[in-house]
Amino acid sequence: MTQKKLKINYEVWSERLTKIYGKGKEELEAVSKIDLRVEPGIHGFLGPNGAGKTTTYNMLVGAISITEGEAKIRELKAGSVAAKQLIGFLPQDPVFYEDMTGEGYLIYMGQLGGLQAKEARRKAQELLDYFDLFDAREREIGKYSGGMKQKIGIAAALIHEPKVLILDEPTANLDPLGRVDVIQKIKELSDKVSVFVSSHILSEIEQMCEDVTMINHGKIVVSDSIKKIKKSFVSNLYILDTDMNEKFLEILKNKDFISKARIEEIDGKIHIIPKDPAKLQKIIPEMLIENKATLLSFHQPELSLQDIFMEIMSKKEDDEK
Ligand SMILES: Nc1ncnc2c1ncn2[C@@H]1O[C@H](COP(=O)(O)OP(=O)(O)OP(=O)(O)O)[C@@H](O)[C@H]1O
Ligand SMILES: [Mg+2]
Numbered sequence: 079m080t081q082k083k084l085k086i087n088y089e090v091w092s093e094r095l096t097k098i099y100g101k102g103k104e105e106l107e108a109v110s111k112i113d114l115r116v117e118p119g120i121h122g123f124l125g126p127n128g129a130g131k132t133t134t135y136n137m138l139v140g141a142i143s144i145t146e147g148e149a150k151i152r153e154l155k156a157g158s159v160a161a162k163q164l165i166g167f168l169p170q171d172p173v174f175y176e177d178m179t180g181e182g183y184l185i186y187m188g189q190l191g192g193l194q195a196k197e198a199r200r201k202a203q204e205l206l207d208y209f210d211l212f213d214a215r216e217r218e219i220g221k222y223s224g225g226m227k228q229k230i231g232i233a234a235a236l237i238h239e240p241k242v243l244i245l246d247e248p249t250a251n252l253d254p255l256g257r258v259d260v261i262q263k264i265k266e267l268s269d270k271v272s273v274f275v276s277s278h279i280l281s282e283i284e285q286m287c288e289d290v291t292m293i294n295h296g297k298i299v300v301s302d303s304i305k306k307i308k309k310s311f312v313s314n315l316y317i318l319d320t321d322m323n324e325k326f327l328e329i330l331k332n333k334d335f336i337s338k339a340r341i342e343e344i345d346g347k348i349h350i351i352p353k354d355p356a357k358l359q360k361i362i363p364e365m366l367i368e369n370k371a372t373l374l375s376f377h378q379p380e381l382s383l384q385d386i387f388m389e390i391m392s393k394k395e396d397d398e399k
Contacts, residue, residue: 087153089242089272090116090138094147097133097296108133110296111147120268122287122304123276124387130296131276132170135246138274139167151242163192166240166271170247172231176220180211180230183219184237191238198237205233209263225256232263236271243267245275249282261286280384290383292390299390304383311386316358319347319374320366329365333357347375 097109109130125131136142138149140157149156151164175183181202188198206212209229214222219230228248235243248264249257261282264273277283283290284304291301300307320326323341327348330339335354342349352358366373381389 088115088150089118090114090121090149090151090244090274092138092147092149092156095134095137095144095149096146097130097137097142098145099133108296109137109293112293112296112298114149114291114298115301116272116274116291117289118272119289120264120273120275120287122283122290123274123293124278124280124283124290125276125293126278126391129293131293132246133296134293135167135169135244135274135276139165139244141169163238164241166235166238166243168228168231168235168243168245168248170250172227172234174219174227174230177218179216179218180222180226181206181215183230184233187234188237193238201237201239202233205236209233210259224251225253225259228252228256228260229263232260236267241271243271243273243275245273247276247278249277249279257282280387281382284383292387294391307386308381308383311381311389314351316350316352316355316376316378317342317345317347318350318362318376319345321372321374322369323348325369326365326371333361 092112092114094111094113095109096107096111099106099108112134114134123131123134133142137144138151138156140162144156151161154161154164175186178186184202184205185195185198188201189195193201203212203215206215209232211226211229211233214226219227222230228251232245232248235245245264249260252260264275265286267273275283275286287304289301289303290307292299318326323346327339327341330336330348330350335352335357336350337353338351340349341347350358362373362376365371
């Protein structure tokens with residue numbers, strides 16, 4: 079009997095996915111050999127301006143061609159009719175038919191997605207209600223506010239009941255309340271549909287997602303659960319504050335179980351990266367007693383995704399120099 083291979087069916091999967099724009103001198107590799115692994119739930123897609131997020135999304139939804147590599151949506155080849163059927167897509171700059179009413183637009187999109195007129199109308203009304211747009215259903219989209227447009231865009235992406243929702247910066251241009259509202263809706267939706275969402279606002283991604291992929295210059299810099307990413311970054315740094323930091327720094331610097339120790343200018347505290355954390359934890363109380371020093375604090379800082387993102391990005395820039 080052949081052994082059955084354990085295989086995860088990813089919502090979005092790619093192998094060496096690459097996009098090159100232009101030719102010759104104009105050639106630009108916007109996305110470079112990326113391997114995406116998006117599991118059910120909400121997966122964040124991060125990266126600075128020009129990193130290649132929108133380009134990646136456009137390849138996944140079949141809006142532009144793939145130069146090299148391959149991509150799949152739930153096992154179906156990205157760009158195929160069957161794969162498109164599985165996807166709901168909110169583009170970064172959605173183009174609306176501004177003189178259509180909200181309801182008319184959703185019905186139209188529903189029919190484009192393969193629904194019968196009656197079913198499209200029913201779904202449209204359900205979504206208008208869900209996104210608090212029911213009272214505005216007969217107004218032209220051109221007269222909607224930014225937040226209303228964003229919500230009608232997400233509603234339109236949902237009308238054919240997709241399995242995978244791809245949202246390119248759904249909270250861009252929204253005020254704080256509008257953001258909270260859209261984030262809440264995305265979280266609720268993730269019970270029924272997998273979400274692959276990009277945003278520049280890392281605190282938002284942190285609120286919404288379990289897993290993230292960060293890209294920079296078209297390449298993946300890290301892809302993992304936020305929990306694991308945070309753990310791998312936090313585990314190494316310890317911050318010690320006493321009433322004699324200078325002296326303690328001198329002592330610690332000479333220990334073989336310390337990799338790095340310095341006094342951080344901003345807070346005046348000792349930032350320590352130990353080779354052996356257990357030894358560090360043991361020596362601190364001994365040092366305090368021996369020197370009759372007062373301990374003000376000793377802890378491992380919890381880094382925000384923003385801190386980690388900045389650190390990863392700056393490290394990469396340094397490496398590339
Ligand atoms: N149609 C195009 N033709 C040529 N180059 C393009 C095209 N679209 C994007 N690019 C380039 O590809 C790179 C990636 O752009 P992309 O829009 O994918 O980035 P992004 O991560 O979505 O950025 P942002 O956060 O600003 O939306 C950029 O250098 C951009 O100038
Ligand atoms: Mg973009």
